Amino acid sequence: MTALEPAGAATALHYPIVDIRGLTKHFRVGRPRRDLVALDGVDLAVEAGQTTALVGESGSGKSTLARCLVGLLPVTAGEVLLDGIDLAGLGSVALSRTYRDIQMVFQDPHSSLNPRRSVYQAVTEPLRLHLGLDRAAQRARARELMSLVGLEDQHLERMPHELSGGQRQRVGIARAIAVGPKVVVLDEPTSSLDVSVRGQILDLLLGLQQRLGMTYLFISHDLQAVRRVADRVCVMYLGSIVEDGPADEVLDRPRHPYTRALMSAAPVAEYGVRRERLRLAGEIPSPVDLPAECRLAGRCPYVRDSCRTAVPPLVTVEGTHRSACPVPLPS
C-alpha cells in the first residue's frame, strides 16, 4: 500500500481540516420568486482525523451543507476552506482536482452506482481520472480496495444489480477512498440499509478511519449510528447549527430544547425504558421568509419573550460544548 496510507503525520495534529465560515445557501422558489433559506450563515470546523456528525431532520439543511462543501451546489455566500483553500470560489477544473482530497459516500447505494458499469469500472474510474494510473496499477489497486472494504476480488466483475444493499455501499466506500482522500463526507451512508448491515458498515468505516487516518463528516438522522461513530456532534435545525460539542456531552447532556426533543423521540430497542418526552408543537416551518427570532420559538415549550427579539447565537456551555439557547432548562 502506498498512496492509501495517511499523508504524513498530519493526522496526529489537531487542526480544522475543513473550515466553513458563514456558509449561506438560498434557493429561489415559487412564483413570485422568493428565497428559501437552506443554510443561514453556518460556521463549522471539522477537526482532522476525527468524525464530526451533522444531525438533523429533513429540512435542517444538513444534506445541502454536504453538497455545498464538496462543490456539487454553488454557495450563495460564505467560505468553505479545505486545508486553507476556498472551494466555493473554484472553477470546475480546479474543483475536480480537489476531489483527490475530499470525497463523498452517498445515501442510496441503489442510485449512486451507475447501473451499466461493473464494480471494477466504478472503483477504477477515479484512479484513471485523478491519478492517471496504468492498467496494471489500476487492477492491483482495485483488488486492494476490495479487501479494504471487505469484499472479494470476484466482486469486481459484478454489476451493481447483482449485489446486496450492503455490498453496494461497500463499493461506494471503495470508490470514495480510492484516491486516498483526506476528508470523506458520509451522507446518510446507512439510512437505507437493514439494521444488521448498518452495524457492519459503521464498523467498516471506523476501521478504515483508524487505518487510513481520514477525517469524516458524518451526516445522519440516526442518533444510534451517530453515537457509534462520532467524536463531535453538530445539531442542525432549519439551516442553522443549534448545538455542537463532544459527542458524549451533546448526546448525554443535550442543552438545546431541539436536541432534547430529538433525543427523546428516538426509539430505543430496550423493553420498559420510558423516556421523558420533550414535545415540540406542530411541524418544522417552511424556510421561506423566516422572521428574525429563534428558529424554534414557535414550537418550543420553554419559549420566552426574549427568544423573539433576535436569533440567539451559539454560546459556550462548557469547554467546546456550545448551544444556541440562552434559556436555562430544567435538567
Place this chain on the structure above:
Amino acid sequence: MTSTHAIEQEAPAATAAPSPILTVDGYSGGFGRGEDYRPVLHEVSFTVARGELTAVVGETGSGKSLTAMSILGIQPPAFVRTGGRMEFAGRDLLGCGDQEMRTVRGRRISMVFQDARAALNPVFPVGTQLADVAKRHHGMSRALAREAAVEALRSVRIPEPGRRARQYPHEFSGGMAQRVMIAMALLCEPELLILDEPTTGLDVTIQAEIMDLITELGRSRGLSTLLITHDLGVVAETAQHVVVMRQGRVVETGTTAGLFLTPTDSYTRTLLAASRLEAKS
C-alpha cells in the same frame, strides 16, 4: 368448517382467553411455477390478540409485508399459495370468495401503507376522499359524510381540521398525510388495523407522534392492531406481542417483555444487538 363451529366462535368460552381476532396458521407459498418455483413463505404462523398491538419484525426479504398483504388478499398475482390458512374472527379468509373478501377488506380490516402521499389521490381534496369512504361504508348523506371527515381529521390530531379538509394531498407533509391515512382507515371502524411500515421515511419526532397516536387510538377504541416494521425501537415502545420473521419464516414469537429481556432465537439476539449500537470508545 361446520356451522356449529362458527357459533362456538361467536360465543367464546368464559374459561380460556378470548379467541384471537386473527390467526395465521402454516401459511406457505412462493413465486413461479414448476421448475422456476421459488418458495418465499415457509409455514408462517402467528395470532393477533383482540385489543392488542402485535408487531411483525423483520428485515428486507423476511416476507413480513407479503404476509400482511395476503391477509387482505392483495398479494402480488404471481404469488402462489401452497398451504396454510388464515382465520379472521372465526371466518376463513382464504376460502371466502371475492365478494365476501371485499366486505371484509376495508369494512372489518383496514390497512395503512408506508407511502401515505402516494396512497392519496392528488386531484381531490383530502376531506372529499375521507367523505367518500364515509359515504361508501356507512351510507351517509353528503353533509354527514363531510362532517364525519372533519371529525376523523380531528381524531388524529390534525390542527384546524375544517380548513385542512379542503386542502389537497401535496399540501400535507409526510407525517400529516400518514395521519390522514390513519383517519381514513379508522373511518371504516375496522376490527383489525394493519399498519405496514407506517413511519418508515418519516423524521424521528414525527414518527414518535404517529406511534403515540396509534397506541392511544388502540387503547381508547379497543382496536386490534398488526404493525409491520423493521424497527425494534418502535416495537419496544408500542407492541404487546412480537413476531420475528427471517427469510420467510417465523423464528420467534412472544410478549414484548419476553422477547426483549430473554430472547431465545439467535437471529432475534443478532437483531437486538444490531439495534443497540455501542458508543465510540
Place this chain on the structure above:
Amino acid sequence: MTTTVAQAPAPAAPPARARRRARFARFSGPLGVRIGLAIVAAYLLVAVLSWFWTPYDPLALAVGDPYGAPSAAHWLGTDRLGADVLSRLMAATRVNLVVMLFAVATGLAVGTALGTLAGYFGGVTDTVIMRILEVFQAFPTLLLAMLVVQAVGPGTVNLILIMAFVGMPPYLRLVRAEVMSRRSWQFAEAARMVGARPMRVAFGHLLPNSIGPVLAYIAVNAAWVSLLTAALGFLGLGLPPGTPEWGSMVARGQDAIMTGQWWVSFFPGLAIVGIAGACYLLGDGLADFLDPRRSS
C-alpha cells in the same frame, strides 16, 4: 478490521461473454422478433445481391412488353415502360435501405447529442435548442420535407439529410427527458466527484442509462423513414427521376391498377409494408435486449 462479509453471497456472476450470449438468446427468443429479424435479413440480402446481379438492368427500358404479366421471363412482370419489375424492385431495395439506415443513424446521433446537452445542462442551452426545435416542428412533417427537398434539390445524400432532420426531434425529446430525470441521480453526482468533467458525466454516464427507450424508438423511426421516403418518391420528389425506388414504382403503376395490371404497384407496395412491419416487430424485442437489469 475484519475483512469477512457476513452477507449472503450474491449468485455467481456469469462472465461477460456468456451474459451477452444469454441476452442475445432472449432477444431472438420471441416469435415476433425472429420473424422481424428474418425479414430484415432477407431485405439486406436482396440489397447486397442487387449490387452484383439483377435479372435485367433495372434502369433499362423496354426489356419486355409494356404491362407484361408475371411470367417465367419476368417473374414479377413488367411496367408501363417495359422495365422488369423484379430488377427494379431489387435495386429499389438497395436505394431505400441505404436511405433508411443512414437517415436513422444520422438522426439518432444528432438528436441524442443535442438531447443530452439540453437535458444535462438545462438553462440557456436547453431553451435555445428546444425553441429552435419547436419552430421546425410547427410544420407538418411531410410538408417540411417537401419544402426542403424543393429547396436543396434531389439526390441521395440530400434525401438522407432531410430524413434525418425531420426524424430527429423525437430522439432529442426522448433523450432530453431521460437525461433530465436522471440528472439528480446520485451516480451523476458521484461521477463528478470521481473526476469526470461535465461532458463526460453527460455522455459517459447519463447517456448510456438514458438510451434504452431511444433505441427502442429506432425501429419506429426506421419504419417511418421508409414510409416517408416512399411517400416522397410517390410524389416524384427526393431522388432523381427514374431512380428505382419503392414509392416512385408504386406511382408508376397506379394508373394500371384500375385496368387490371396490379403487379406494377403491388410488389413495391408489399416491400414497403414488409419493411415497416419488420421494424415494428423488432422494436419490442430491442427494448428488452438493451436493459442490463432485465438479465437476471
